[in-house]
Amino acid sequence: AQSVTQPDIHITVSEGASLELRCNYSYGATPYLFWYVQSPGQGLQLLLKYFSGDTLVQGIKGFEAEFKRSQSSFNLRKPSVHWSDAAEYFCAVGGGTGGGNKLTFGTGTQLKVEL
């Protein structure tokens, strides 16, 4: 069964500081990996995705993530955090074939940005 672990429940960073949110996954085949962001009272918005190819993927809002197969990780990074980045971030894993393309989500990381 596929699973996702986000070990950090809450993270606080200062505006302008760099950010790394951790994500580890378990999946029996080649994973399809996603990062979503959720602002209060809103649905989930896709930040970036990895399917194959270059292991460093770029997303919206200046975010990037690196797929490391040997570590089963897909960590999200941003060089300089803005106050508007405060939100909850979810890592998700899904399969490319069969199974209804269901996504399994991590429990989320709440990001707080100090001004």
Place this chain on the structure above:
Amino acid sequence: NAGVTQTPKFRILKIGQSMTLQCTQDMNHNYMYWYRQDPGMGLKLIYYSVGAGITDKGEVPNGYNVSRSTTEDFPLRLELAAPSQTSVYFCASGPGQGASNSPLHFGNGTRLTVT
């Protein structure tokens, strides 16, 4: 360009009441999903559908029912509401198997309280 639309946004139910959460998408997506989100638990899949007339259980289907009579609509039914069903419910859609590497599109959620 509506995307995925959920109604209502908020609802309070008494124990034992029933209700239907509506979800409609205008992107002609084959795949649709219902998730529930509880604090610290991430998103859990309730039911999903890979096309009109086809539905299947997800991780937490007990207490819920779904139908998929059209491509656009995927309502979620609660027959006998229980306090454990207090949650935020998200509907999502995706293009499906042929484009399984495409991300899911989420609605803005329905916040349900059962008292």
